Amino acid sequence: MPSVPAQPSTPRPSASAHDRADAPTQQLPLPADTPGATAAEAPVGTLIGAWRLVRPLGQGGMGRVFLAERADGAYAQRAAIKLLQVAATADARQRFEHERQILAGLEHPQIARLLDGGPSDWGPYLVMEFVDGEPLDLWCRQHALGLEARLALFDSLCEAVAYAHRHLVIHCDLKPSNVLVDREGRVRLLDFGVARLQGRSQQGSAGITPGYASPEQRDGRTPGVASDVYSLGRLLLVLLRPLRPLGGGRDAEIDAIAARSTAVDPARRYGDVGALQRELQRLLTHRPVHALQGRRLYALRTLLRRRWRWLAGALALLLAGAGFTWRLALERDRARTAEILAQHEARSAREVNDFLVGLFNAADSFHRPRAAQQTAQQLLDQGHARLSAELRDQPAQRAPLLAALATVYENLGQSDTAARAYGEAIAAYAEAGDLEAEEPLLYAQAFTLNRVGRYGAALRAAEGLRALALPHPSPQQLIRRHNAMGVVLTNLGRVEAALAELQAALRLLGPGDGALRATLHSNLALAQLAAGRADEAERLISAVFDPRHPLVYRRRTIRAMALAAQQRLAEAQTELLAADANIIERFGPGNSHRHRVLRELGPVLLQLGRPAEAVEALRTALRCAREGGEADTPLAASTEGRLAVALAAAGQPQAASAALASAWQLAQAQADGGDPVGLAQLQQLRATLAAH
Known part of the structure; x- marks a missing residue:
């Protein structure tokens, strides 16, 4: 097996966790109108966008890394800014911004978020969440962690990588310096997608990290899920090497798992990160690992290791007659079954990898003319x-x-x-x-x-x-059950039952469930709003409001609804316009996220005495619903009902009647899975308009 480069044993200051640029990086295509100053020239105190450089954290082939502070007075925040040392090209702005927006949408407790980025006088820059922590391998050495504790941290890393893969994002540069453990003992993954932003996933092998890059990356081919699996295999070896020898056959199992993860042919690796996680779980529970398929004595040995107490008691009986022979035959059959399962998993790996690589190749805008891009x-x-x-x-x-x-x-x-x-x-x-x-x-x-x-x-x-x-549901699974039911019951008007479900979910939270706590507070705010307690709803949503959150537009909308219910209409309008701007910046002008914001803005404008603007907002909301594939939904029917009210207030009774008729028809067509509360409101509105 190829050797893995040893990691430095001297501890580094925790702030330097963002600067271990232990590999050269390829130059990022720079937007054509970006000035040609270099990252090396940027002095401390320089303003980069809304950020002021405080002190350098390090320098590598990719440029310089600085600790930075928010300088626009909006709120206090520290971040790590990477100034990329690049040469300008003429055709990269759109690609850079597109990739940056995708990566900014990754929201996972183990992933350090990409907060901002773009062109500057000092070249392209990336603003990353600052993580005060130590590299994973160094943390494990300093705390003298054993096998199970190390694999638990590695499993957390795998969860983060698998989450990004589900969002069709590949890391492309997994290595110890990009995996930190923070002061609370949580794994945090840095630089997710920086390789893509630098163009390294499409442009040859100049920017790879030699000890961790897959063969296809070294050959300049398009990376896929299997590329990150390869890098995880190399990381696994680095993490577990100090524990050797482990004894009991564990060393051979780890070598086999690492060898399969780092196979030269991507199709021979584990099909996805989840398959690697399941293999390591088999290792921990003394079950045969698929990487050692077909070895009969190995299958028997793992069975003995797992069930040794029971087998010791039964051994005398088994040796008394033909039972012993039968037992060996059973283990032979189990080994064959493991082999069949492993072959099936290998086929699955090839199929999944081929599908995802094909999908990424189809999306490869770098090699397509603009007219042909999908x-x-x-x-x-x-x-x-x-x-x-x-x-x-x-x-x-x-x-x-x-x-x-x-x-x-x-x-x-x-x-x-x-x-x-x-x-x-x-x-x-x-x-x-x-x-x-x-x-x-x-x-x-x-x-x-x-x-x-x-x-x-x-x-x-x-x-x-x-x-x-489920045989043993985890606390998170129980929380999800209560949370989902609570939100549904809120929308069905069964508010007290909804509050009971959401409170039950809150009681199950642990100390490290901050993100989930914020979600539950948001949903509790909606339930309190439905119960007529707008002040409590505002308190709940304000407690978890974070302008840096990728889903800030949703929380702005909830806050606006609470403000509007208290007749604080100007404040509600401000929040909704800010939410709309957040959505346009992240998704563009035509999508159903805007529909859900603008349908709340219409009634606010109407109450402010601006019916014409309310009509425009609601028509735009319906257009966004159509562009987002949601024209034939109960929510769109409800929005069209609101448009009917605005049209009537604007002195357009015929248009109001037409909008109401359309809303009624759509609501009836969607009655099975629809909004009974909204349908009742439409009935009342229909009667009111008919009377006038």
Whole structure:
């Protein structure tokens, strides 16, 4: 097996965790109008966008890294700014901004967020969340961690990488200096996607880290999920090497797992990060690892290690007759079964890897003329169609890819399409008999159906989530059950039951569940608002409001609804306009996220005595619903009902009647999974307009 470069044993200051630039990096194509000053010339105190450089943290082939502070007075924050040492090219601004927006949307507790970035007088810059921590390998040495503790940290790293893969983002540069452990003992992954922003995933091998880059990266080929699996295999060796020899056959198992992770042929590696995690779980529980398939004595040895107490008691009986021979035959059959499973997993690896690499190649804007480039929507639709055709009879392979596509549809504002894709993924996992995998998808589907107003269908998803027969549900799984049910019941008008569900979820939270706590507070705010307690709703949402959060537009909208309910209309308008600006900056002007904000802005403008502006806002909301594939949803029907009210107030009774008739027709068509509260409101509105 190739050797892995040893890591430095001398501790570094914790602030330097962002500057271990232990590899050269290829130059990022620079927007053509960016001045030619270099990162090396930028002095301390320089303003870069809204940030002031405080002190250098380090320098490498990619440029310089600085500790920075927010300088615009909006709020106090520290960050790590990377000034990229690059040469200008003429055609990179659009690609740079597109990639940056995708990466800024990654929200996971183990991923250090990309906060900002763009061109400056000193070259392109990236603003990363500052993590005060130590590299993973150094942390493990300093705390003398054993095998289980090291693998627990490694599993947290794998969770972060797998999350990004589900969002179709590859890291491309996994190495010890990019994996930190913070002061609370949590793994934090840095520089996610910086390789993509630097163009390294498409432009040869000049910027790779030699000890950790996959063969396809070294050859200048397009990286995929398997490339990150390779780097994780190298990291695993670095992490576990100080514990050797482990004894009991563990060293051979670890070598086999690492060898499979780092196979030269990507198709011979684990099919995804989850497969590597499951293999390590087999290692910890003394079950045969697939990487040692076909070795009969190995299968027997792991069985003895796992069940030694029971086998010791039964050994005398087994040796008394033919039972001993039967036992060996059973182990032979188990070894054969493990071999068959491993072969099946290898085929799955090739199929999944081929699909994802094909999808990334189709999206490769660097090698396509602008006229031939596909939109994200076209790319996803083609991938969806390919899945149905190519993996029709393979539910275990089809399911995770459908789940990934559903997540991306949702992030693009295509919630109705996402809900259908989640349903297909759930059905595929059910066909494959994987209840554990169904659980997070039912949760996601319930929320997605909520967003488009399909509350009946959302209730069925939440009930399906609760009915899953998981043998030992984790606290997080129980929290998800309560949270999903609480949100559905809020929208169905069953407010007290909703509050009970959400409070039950809060009681299950642990000390490290900050992000989930913020989500629950947001949902509690909506429930309190539905209960008529707008002041309490405002308090709850303000307590978790963070202008840096990728989903800040949602929390601004909830706060605006609470303000409007208290007749603080000017403040509500300000929040909604800010939320709309957040969405346009992140997603562009035409998407269903804007629909959900502008449908709240219309009534606020109407109460402010500006009916013409309310009409314009609501018409724009409906246009965004159409562009986001949500024209035929209960939420769109509700928005059209609001438009009817605004048109009537603007002195357009005929247009108001037409809008109301359209809303009524759509609401009736969607009655099964629709909004019973909204339908009742439409009935009342219809009677009111008829009377006038």
